[in-house]
Amino acid sequence: MADYNMHILVCGGTGCKASQSELIKSNFKTRLNEFGLSDEIQVIMTGCFGFCEKGPIVKILPDNTFYTQVTPEDVFEIVEEHVIKGRKVERLLYKDPESKEHIVDTKGMDFYKKQIRIALRNCGFINPENIEEYIGRDGYAALGTCLSEITPDEVIRMIKDSGLRGRGGGGFPTGLKWELTRKSVSDQKYVVCNADEGDPGAFMDRSILEGDPHSVLEAMAICGYCIGADKGLVYIRAEYPLAIERLKIAINQAREYGLLGNDILGTGFSFDVEIRYGAGAFVCGEETALIHSMEGKRGEPTVKPPFPAEKGYNGKPTNVNNVETFANIPVIINKGAEWFASIGTANSKGTKVFALAGKINNVGLIEVPMGITLREIIYDIGGGIKDGREFKAVQTGGPSGGCLTKSFLDTPIDYDNLVAAGSMMGSGGMIVLDDSDCMVAIAKFYLEFTLDESCGKCTPCRIGNKRLYEILEKITEGNGKVEDLNRLRMLSSVIKDTSLCGLGQTSPNPVLSTLDHFYDEYLSHVTSHKCIAGQCKALMHYSIDVDKCTGCTLCFRNCPVGAISGEKRASHYIDQSLCIKCGVCFAKCKFDAVLIA
Amino acid sequence: MNKIKSLADLKKLQTEVQSKIKLREMGDHSETLIQIKVSMATCGIASGAKETMSHFIEELDHQGIDVIVTQTGCMGYCYAEPTIELTIPGQQPVVYGFVNKAKAQEIIEKHVKLNEMVDGIIPVNYSSIDN
Structure with a gap:
């Protein structure tokens, strides 16, 4: 039989792979083989489904069954029950947290109900390592249409009309950027894809490259056609090995199919993409620093202008866009600027x-x-x-x-x-x-990150942030004073005003924003030396309730610094000068006799 | 793989490969599609349910009709295997018994395409707890 009558999609995103989804896939294959069903049922490893909380995810089609937290052992039950007997494995279905009912279909899940998937349209749907599946989903149709039927100016017009803005953070209008780079005159231009995703906790670019790498390659080629470039570079951090591997496969397949390389689709347009690796420096997400890093220089930002659109990689006009921005492009061309502009708000579309x-x-x-x-x-x-x-x-x-x-x-x-x-x-x-998160500690956490990531070029950023950090440290340790809060504000504004690049200009933001919204919390740290959230250990005070203490000696035996003393069957006592506030006594006490203030 | 030489070639390849992922796209809007469930328990398989199912899939694909064909467990009508349940969106499911290739063909031509029921319906003789 030519076509499979059932598809089993196994999530192959980094998160689910870490939970053995590779083994889940191979277990499916072996098991189906044992039942002689390999020709009827296809097992595919896709990109991220997004529902990482309940990974690894397995989705079975056409009946749209969504299994969560699947283990390699569960595979046997899924094959025997669902695949062979057609009975869904209830215990692995997603359970609605409110109604406690099992939800069979992704369409019934609140998680997916309000989502509109454009950039993630193929993530968790196609096999990212198979270009034909991408082509089957209108892949490279936008590139083909652009090359054969639309002039570069018209394409740029479309992108401008769509209202697409840079998804890397700045929100610069993408169409305008392309137009500026198109207007620069040069013998050589470059298209750069910024895949140097560095924000703590952000992983959308990685997921797109892992789940749908071709959408980015196609968009880069369209960009090349518009601005007059025949070379594209993807700047990606080396700590994204899976994204790199899938991207490499995608580039090779696109070349094989003639969708990258010389004379694409017989139109005379040539475009090829190469990968450049970054070492994971946060500042290299800034476009000038990124370009320097690609040139083999230190990843340090330089003054703009000249903008990369005029003088970028190797001194040539360069258009830098983020991964997610690129992933939107083919859809805009296929569905039209008006369609895209109909989603979103007045100034932020899509x-x-x-x-x-x-x-x-x-x-x-x-x-x-x-x-x-x-x-x-x-x-x-x-x-x-x-x-x-x-x-x-x-x-x-x-x-x-x-x-x-x-x-x-x-x-x-x-x-x-x-x-x-x-x-x-x-x-x-x-x-x-x-409510258990201390805002001062949060500001300190982010500052610690920028402190680490500052390239050191500008004094305000290099030294100013260090001083900011020290003040915050002082406050969380209970040694802060009210004047410190003003000092934080003053220093922050100096750093913002006098740093060269986005990193320094924005690094005090978490401090300023928490100061604005949670001034009371800062104040209680410095005046009454209290941390409302109970997170700043140094501000905590451990004591033993004389009435509740039974003298079981459990705290005494577990205290790592010997701060607790007392006789057997008599109330114990904590020596505050020795206590390191580790919380072991609180955790060990069986009679709730240890008090935290 | 030969290189794709033109937009027309790309479109041709697109139509060819679309069928490979069509099943997944159908799953995305399953509530609007006709569904056929083939009873595939031991008794069904022994009576030729596999052939019936393959025939449905191949014929519907051949005619270009989007119908979700899945397998299900024993429906209890073991005397009438192979049995299938056909659901048109918004209508009550209909169960057919003794569905061989010829019957399957008739069901496609009449019920799926024209929404006309054909002979061989097993009347509903139970109530289900979920509706």
Whole structure:
């Protein structure tokens, strides 16, 4: 039989692969083979489904069954029950957290209901290592149409009309960028794909490259056609081995099929793509630093202008776009600018991929229309806060962004609203915080990251951030003073004003934004030396309730520094000068006699 | 693989490979499609349910009709195997017994294409707990 009558899709994203999805796939193959069903049922490894919280994911089609948290051992039951007898394996189906009912079909899952998948259209649907599956999904049709039927100016017009803005964070209009690079006169131009995804917690670019690498290659070729470049470079960090491997396979297949290389589709247009590896420096996501890194120089930013559109890689005009931006291009060409512009808000069109992380039930990758509210993302798609705790804030835009508090839950999310709210879109990481997260510690965490990642070129960024960090450290250790809060603000504004590139200009943002929204929390750290969230260990005070203590000596025996003393069957006592606030006594006590203040 | 030489060639290849992933696309909008479930328990398979199922798949594919064909367990009508259940969106499911190749063909021509029921329907003689 030529066609398979059942498809089993196994998630091959990095997350699910780490949970043995490779073995799940091979178990399926062996088992189906044993039953003589290999010719009837196809097993495919796809890209990320986005529902990483419940991985590894297995989806069975055509009946659209969605199995979660599948183990390699479960495969036998799925084959014998579902495949052979047609009975779904109930215990592996997704359970609705509210109604507690098993949901068979992805369409019934709240996680997918509000999503519109454009950039992720093929992730979790096609085999990323097979170009024919991409072609079957209108793949390379946009490139073919552009090359044969539309002039570069018209294509740029379309991209401009669609309203697509850069998805890497800045939100610069993509069509305009292409036009500027097209206007630069040169014998050689370059198309660069920025796959140097560095925000902590963001993994959309990696997932697109892992799940649908051809969409990026196709868009790069379209860009090359528009700006007059015959060479494309993907700058990707070496710590994304799976994305690199799939990208390599994709490039080779595209060359084999004549969709990259010389004289593509007989139109005389030539374009080829090469990979350049980055060492994972955050600053190399900044386009000038990225270009320097590709040239083999230090990954340090330089002053703009000249913009890369005029003088970029090797001094030639270069168009740099982010992975997700590129992934939108083929769809815009195929479905039209008007269709794309009909999704989203006035100044932010289309969709945005967000990586949900932190204290949220459904951790994963989602693609939602611009203009959706934070409430819909967190409560409808994300399934609410973990362990029923209270929502405190969402950190967006990574180390360059800020946090959005409860009062922004109903603000439609787009580029401009996020900036107005004191944060930014960034590449789309969303870290959800609950009432047990200390905002001072969060600001410190991000600053620690920028401190590490600062390239050291500008003094304000190199030294200023270090000083900021030290002040925050002082505050979390209980040695802060009220003046320190003003000092934080002053130093932050100096760093913002005097740094050269985006990294330095935005590095104090998490500090400023938490100061704005959670001033009380800072204040209680410095005045009453209390951490409301109970996260700053140094501010905690452990003591033993004399009435509850039975003198079992469990805390005494477990204390690593010998700070606890007391006789058997008599109340114990903690010597505060010795206590290191490790919390072991609290964890060990069986009578709730250890108190934390 | 020979290189694709023109947009027309690309489109030709696209139509060829589309059938390979069509099944997945159908799953995406399954609620709007006709569904045929073939009873594939031991009794069904012994009576030729596999051939029936293959015939449905091949013939529907050949005629270019989008129908979701899946297998299911024993429906209990072991005397009438192979049995199939056909559901047109928005209508009650209909169960047919003794579905051999010829019957399958008739069902495709009449019921699937024209929404006209044909002989061989097993009347509903049970109620199901989920509706």
